[in-house]
Structure formats: structure tokens, C-alpha cells
Amino acid sequence: MNILDTLIWLINFPAAHGYAMVFIAGFSILGLFAMSASGSAPGMSIRRVREREGLLHGEAATRGQAVGTARRIVFRILAFGMLANLVIGILSLTGVPITRAYIHEHGQPTTGTVDGDWVTFTTSSGVEYTIESNFFTPAVYPDRDAYLPSGEPVVVRYLPGHPQAFVIDSSQGPR
Numbered sequence: 144m145n146i147l148d149t150l151i152w153l154i155n156f157p158a159a160h161g162y163a164m165v166f167i168a169g170f171s172i173l174g175l176f177a178m179s180a181s182g183s184a185p186g187m188s189i190r191r192v193r194e195r196e197g198l199l200h201g202e203a204a205t206r207g208q209a210v211g212t213a214r215r216i217v218f219r220i221l222a223f224g225m226l227a228n229l230v231i232g233i234l235s236l237t238g239v240p241i242t243r244a245y246i247h248e249h250g251q252p253t254t255g256t257v258d259g260d261w262v263t264f265t266t267s268s269g270v271e272y273t274i275e276s277n278f279f280t281p282a283v284y285p286d287r288d289a290y291l292p293s294g295e296p297v298v299v300r301y302l303p304g305h306p307q308a309f310v311i312d313s314s315q316g317p318r
Contacts, residue, residue: 250300
């Protein structure tokens with residue numbers, strides 16, 4: 144298992160669930176950026192009043208500022224992560240093979256079957272996987288619009304260390 148396979152596997156999740164990722168990331172970005180704004184911490188307005196009136200001691204004020212800064216940094220990192228997921232989801236919905244080409248090139252082939260939006264295949268270690276390949280972001284490469292009849296055998300390529308990252312090889316065609 145190498146690092147690039149792991150990175151592709153992580154990126155493949157938002158790419159494989161593009162439609163849901165666009166909505167989840169789109170709405171959560173708003174809240175995450177709002178939470179990362181300065182002064183967004185709970186009780187911040189009362190803290191300002193206490194500081195102005197001299198009711199906060201130096202140590203408590205410093206600790207509160209450090210916690211607020213750490214909180215803003217964490218929420219900004221999460222917001223930029225969700226922004227990346229939003230971009231990956233949009234690209235996936237528009238047909239850009241973000242992870243599909245790599246998986247097709249480096250994946251291990253096996254035979255599987257398609258049943259509606261579900262693909263079932265067995266890895267070389269003998270473990271059987273049934274994974275979704277949804278309508279909006281199908282796990283088909285190189286021809287994303289290839290017709291795959293239900294129940295017919297297809298060639299599936301998966302990353303050996305991460306079988307959840309897979310593509311249906313449309314160049315092989317149904318057997």
C-alpha cells in the first residue's frame with residue numbers, strides 16, 4: 144500500500160459521491176467560515192465588555208485569546224477542506240475523471256456484476272465487495288456513458304490496498 148494509492152482513495156470518496164458532496168460542502172462551508180471569523184466564539188461580546196471594564200485578569204484574557212485563535216484556525220482548515228470537497232464534487236458531476244484514470248491505470252482487474260447502482264466484485268484476497276456506483280457520478284472509465292446491463296459480468300479495476308476505490312472498465316465491455 145503506497146501513499147499515492149491512499150491519497151487517491153481519500154479523494155475518490157467525494158468524487159464518487161459528487162451530488163451529495165456538492166450539497167453537504169456547499170452548506171457546511173457557510174457555517175465553517177462563519178465559525179472561523181474573529182469574534183464568533185460564544186460569549187465573545189460579554190468578554191469584550193469584561194475587558195473594557197477591567198474585570199478580566201491578564202491570564203484569563205490570554206488563555207481566552209489563545210483558545211479563540213486555535214478555534215479559528217481549526218474551523219478555517221475544515222472550511223478549506225470542505226471547499227476542496229466541493230470542487231472535487233463539482234468536477235466529478237461534470238464528468239472530469241479526477242481519480243478514475245489513476246484507478247484504471249494502476250488498478251487490479253477482476254470480474255464483477257452490476258445490479259442497478261451497485262457493483263459486486265471479489266478481490267484477489269477472496270473478499271467480496273458490494274459498492275455503490277450512483278447515477279450522477281458512475282464509477283465507469285474511460286467511457287462514462289457506457290451502457291452496463293444489470294446482471295452481466297463486467298471488468299472491475301480496484302486499488303489493491305483500498306478496494307473501495309474502483310472503476311468499471313468500459314473499454315473491456317460486458318463479457
